[in-house]
Amino acid sequence: MGQDxxxxxxxxxxxxxATEEELRCRCETVETVFARRGVVPRKLVxxxxxxxxxxxxxxxxxxxxFERNLTSGAAACCLxxxxxxxxHSSGVMLCVSLFTRAPVFLDRFAGxxxxxxxxxxxxxxxxxxxxxxxxxxxxLEGYRGVRTAFVDPEGxxxxxxxxxxxxxxxxxxxxxxxxNPLDVSPEPEEDGTLRVNVLDKITDLxxxxxxxxxxxxxxxxxxxxxxxxxxxxxxxxRERGITEDPTSLYQNGVKKAMPTLSDIQxxxxxxxxxxxxxDAMKPLLAGGTLGMFEGQTMIHxxxxxxxxxxxxxxxxxxxxxxxxxxxxxxxYGRCLPRRTGRPFRSxxxxxKLGCSCGTPTPPSTLRPWPGGSGSTAARLLSPLSASRxxxxxxxxxx
Numbered sequence: 001m002g003q004d005x006x007x008x009x010x011x012x013x014x015x016x017x018a019t020e021e022e023l024r025c026r027c028e029t030v031e032t033v034f035a036r037r038g039v040v041p042r043k044l045v046x047x048x049x050x051x052x053x054x055x056x057x058x059x060x061x062x063x064x065x066f067e068r069n070l071t072s073g074a075a076a077c078c079l080x081x082x083x084x085x086x087x088h089s090s091g092v093m094l095c096v097s098l099f100t101r102a103p104v105f106l107d108r109f110a111g112x113x114x115x116x117x118x119x120x121x122x123x124x125x126x127x128x129x130x131x132x133x134x135x136x137x138x139x140l141e142g143y144r145g146v147r148t149a150f151v152d153p154e155g156x157x158x159x160x161x162x163x164x165x166x167x168x169x170x171x172x173x174x175x176x177x178x179x180n181p182l183d184v185s186p187e188p189e190e191d192g193t194l195r196v197n198v199l200d201k202i203t204d205l206x207x208x209x210x211x212x213x214x215x216x217x218x219x220x221x222x223x224x225x226x227x228x229x230x231x232x233x234x235x236x237x238r239e240r241g242i243t244e245d246p247t248s249l250y251q252n253g254v255k256k257a258m259p260t261l262s263d264i265q266x267x268x269x270x271x272x273x274x275x276x277x278x279d280a281m282k283p284l285l286a287g288g289t290l291g292m293f294e295g296q297t298m299i300h301x302x303x304x305x306x307x308x309x310x311x312x313x314x315x316x317x318x319x320x321x322x323x324x325x326x327x328x329x330x331x332y333g334r335c336l337p338r339r340t341g342r343p344f345r346s347x348x349x350x351x352k353l354g355c356s357c358g359t360p361t362p363p364s365t366l367r368p369w370p371g372g373s374g375s376t377a378a379r380l381l382s383p384l385s386a387s388r389x390x391x392x393x394x395x396x397x398x
Contacts, residue, residue: 006070006071008070009067009070010068012051012055013030014051015027015030044063050063088105088114090107091108092105092137092143092144094106109146142305142306147304147306150306150307150309152311153311155310155311158312164305164306165305166306166307167299168310169301169308170310171292173289173313174291176291176293177299180297182205182258182260183297184237184242184258196244196249205229205233209280221277224273232264232267232268233259235267236259236264237259240256258297260296261281261293262286265285
């Protein structure tokens with residue numbers, strides 16, 4: 001306190017134009033920008049020479065009758081490379097400021113003291129470059145060790161992912177994707193210890209089955225069905241001796257077979273009051289229209305710098321948003337460690353029709369905007385967590 005200084009400044013703006021009309025248009029642009037801030041610029045009528053001397057690097061402060069007093073902090077914000085609109089001090093370079101010509105940086109994982117929310121929304125008309133912007137940002141962030149996953153309804157990120165040694169997970173109705181949503185792995189805690197988070201997997205399972213209910217009937221599971229599904233999942237993990245202890249996942253040095261959706265469905269079929277729940281899970285089993293997650297995990301995504309969940313294909317009578325739910329839910333975190341920050345991108349907007357999940361997972365009942373990719377109005381970039389993997393990033397950069 002009491003250490004701040006007071007400065008007297010004059011802001012001079014020089015306008016140039018090849019013609020009188022061009023000069024007039026540029027001056028109107030300046031006036032419009034200032035009007036948004038409630039500032040009225042004054043013209044140096046018949047004093048142009050005096051003003052020109054003021055903007056030249058001659059260390060002459062002229063004219064003097066327009067001085068304003070500013071504190072040292074406010075004066076520092078007027079410097080071109082420290083202006084508040086210049087973005088972050090680190091990160092990827094997005095562009096150059098139209099007004100200051102200073103580089104604008106973005107670091108969505110700089111920490112809560114810098115960025116309180118890492119979500120990013122890109123909007124624009126069809127063909128304006130939303131997808132290109134998303135791919136460019138993913139590529140630049142890859143240099144900084146940020147791994148990226150795409151939910152891709154149109155297949156437009158497949159080539160990008162394959163070209164950078166990423167992993168493409170193709171989701172088709174009735175075809176196994178290679179991912180078991182009930183597969184668990186040790187995950188690091190904040191204290192550095194490893195723990196198997198079985199409860200998170202059960203929550204993801206409830207969201208996936210609930211998505212089927214809401215898509216076909218418009219309503220989710222009731223309280224009893226939710227409890228029965230959790231009970232069946234707990235029994236399956238318990239039968240295999242799987243607990244929060246990472247060593248419980250292995251037997252004789254080999255990872256145990258994980259529960260599958262068919263195991264859960266068979267167990268529910270034998271429980272009184274779970275008949276409707278068991279029937280609702282049948283489309284999720286092998287051969288069903290949503291049987292994309294029935295089987296043991298065959299794809300390992302831990303080292304992939306980019307992951308693309310490709311949903312392009314025939315979806316007659318089936319919502320591709322249901323298949324997108326599993327990679328979007330928190331169970332997807334088994335593929336990439338969650339503790340440090342990574343972006344998760346949806347390549348096309350989805351309309352939320354209703355979600356009664358009690359957990360902070362993305363909406364499970366979703367439909368694409370009408371018109372397909374040609375009328376796409378936005379790109380959603382939503383980070384779940386991060387993985388700083390410099391080796392994978394350098395590989396992706398090459």
